[in-house]
Amino acid sequence: MGGDEALTPAGRMFLQPQMKQIIHCVIGLKKEIDVESVKSEIRNSTLLKHPRFTSLMVRDRRGVEHWRPTEIDIDNHVRIIEEALGEQDESAINNYLSELSIDTLSMDKPLWEIHLLLLHKCVIFRIHHSLGDGISLMSMLLASCRKLHDPRALPTISASASNTTSRFSLSNLLLTLCFCFIFALDFILRCLWIRDTKSALTGGSGVELWPRKIATATFSLEHMKTVKTALNATINDVLFAVISSGISKYLDFRAPNELRDGVQLTGLAMVNLRKQPGLQELSNLMRSNSGARWGNKFGMILLPIYYHRSNTSDPLEYLKRAKAMIDRKKRSLEASFSYRVGDLVMSTLGPKFASLLNYRILCHTTFTISNVIGPQEEIMIGGNPVTFLRANNSALPHALILNMVSYAGRADMQVQVAKDIIPDPEFLAKCFEDALLEMKEQVTAKI
Template sequence: MTVPGNGYMRASDAFSWYMERDPALRSTVVAVIWLGSVPDWDELAALIGRMSRFMPSLRQRVVEPPFRLTTPRWADDPHFDLNWHLRRVTAPAPHTRAVVLQLARLSAMDAFDRDRPLWELTLVDGIEGGGAALVLKLHHSLADGVGGMRMLAVMLDLQREPSDLGEMQSAPLGERLDLRALVAGAVGSVAGRSAYLAQRGAQMAIPALMRYARDPVGRIRGTAAMARSIYRTAAPILDTKSPIMRERAMTRHLAMMEVSLDTLKRAAMTVGGTVNDAYLAAVTGGLRRYHERHDMAIESLRVVMPISLRTESDTSWGNKITLQRLTVRAGEPDPATRMRLLHHVTETARKEPSLSVTDVIAGALNLLPASYVGGVLKHIDFLASNVPGIPVPVYLAGAKITGFFAFGPTIGAALNTTLVSYAGTCHIGINIDTAAIPDPDVLLECLRESFDEITALGTAGQVPTG
């Protein structure tokens, strides 16, 4: 997917932009970074200003082309004002973390001003114990989880004393785009893409014909497999798997959980799995318990899981994921068996043939009515994301970071759970649609019980070595 910077969005990024025609499908990410003390405000503002020059998208707005001739483009905001994006407030009484989560919740539910760059950062001081928090609001088209962590890393230090960052880069000039320039740019973009596709088609045609000549039956099977994969990815679905988490609205509830990363790793190793397998097994187990609390049994649930399209050599910070729909056996009561089943399902998803044509699928969806896109996403039961974070304690503008929680968008699902690892702890942000789950405290209790069940495997089980 496109890294922002004076270019046209790829269709995959444009998909997250256009689907917001339905407010329930907003792609707003909110993160809460907990700090052990109040950071130096001037130092923080200088760091943010520097980052906005190092990463152009933080000074860019999205400009839509006339008549949808092509995808939207990133353009430098001629009226960029850092002070509009960077704010400072004091936590009201009772000065607890719950107050900060309330501020983050309101921010998550509020739409972006689409005439400005798509981010906001608020420092909240006055928290009990002398702590503070940063509430970051970011549109998903700017960065995925890995990209967001790389953006943050630009500002971090390994010691309390801030580093000397040297001379500040000059700020980019803003762009004033009139209708003629927008049309000309859009036409040029379409022509360039058409030429590229024609060239790629010619490059691929001869090898494809040769493969077909050598193995016509295999090629037919491959085409059929691709068609089935695309259908699994993009076909509309008519109902949720959950019999109770069916309603959708615009009100959200945010919650946090913490789990030891080492304990989760040990639990996963008991079945030869990964941290992601243990995490998904805990979330699905919590949802199974939640349904049982409501005297309902479930066999399976539908989940959307981000799949990274990054290569090992990719060091960029933009948005490079695609969303994959999976059906998981949430009703399996045995946690070890559930982890094994989830490992198989997620590994299969990472090999879906349609991953290679993600941008083509997104381009087609961009041309369809919002109601169709809603049908693709709105009957998802939950989303789950796992973001590798920073393995050691770090500092920001002189303040030690004590926790990092990301709250991904629900985009039509009942809830989104996002795991970010930091300094040996898994910080899990939970974003709940309260129309689907009107008793979030009950769900959170069920999730805690399920995580305890999973982590107990690593304590009591025999962990393979070697």
């Protein structure tokens, strides 16, 4: 027991039955995969230098979880899929990910795996959420990558910028405190009883066990930048406006006249809280005194959208509403508040109670969304050029989970659904893509 290390409260929460989560990072490659080369890269990578990836999760007599160092057998962590999973690479990969989204990891080995889809030139890296969050995972992977046109240089990650700077004043302070109170109260009421209006997208308790389907919505970052510049917004503002508009379009098609115009549906967004924005080098994440240290360091914010019949809505109105709402959220410090409260609850009342509260919030809202900033230029891993980067995670009580990753001028959003509730994620993905194109055309027409 001398070498054992206790799990963090967040790590323990992600081991609870209701909140077990596995993160999937999906890497598309240009050339064929050399299995032995991949195994060699793993043996020499920073991954095996990190204690989380070389430790078993064990429980002591009191049921408290600990990390225990162990020897790594690479062959137990690499799964090789030699057969074709479908005629088209994208649909085959997404179908495979759909099955993984309701699959677990064996507790008999360190909680990570790498799946090699040989004929589809795709690598899927799976880690249990108790090891770290999406930012940690992407940083781990990118530490092994190099720029395609400069093989000695690490990938460049742009920092996300905020456009809501304001000078200190008593009125600003009072406004911030007011927003803090309103959004904190909203969180508390969501935990207790308030829930979204039922719609064709609504999940609920037990839906995390239902079969899944995944589709991919692809966006041009140039189009997103064109739209955001026109209204002095951010990429996140544009993303959320696209989701608002796309969901309205989908509901118009799937359930016309089911909802009244203006009804609220709520998303749950995961926000990175590290002091240094963007992805960090692994060496930075592993330092205990770094503001970007390894682990789970994210807050949650509630992001309301409002259904509007798409044939009567100005596309840019979605962006104006999204920007105004997100600006208020930034001033409220809601993400930091949710992280601090969650950490306090886990430390004082235990991971089981914290898991219950998180599960209730998920059951009372409609969808989950996350956005990770990836490399700006093309990269390679093990000398093999990367064609795309994507991410998703295990199923949740939500029937709709959206995970976006940007890479080399485009952004791919994985649209994961409970297929018995949302049978046509490909159409929903197209609704999101069309929403951005409509906004870009509207902006272009006004120039």
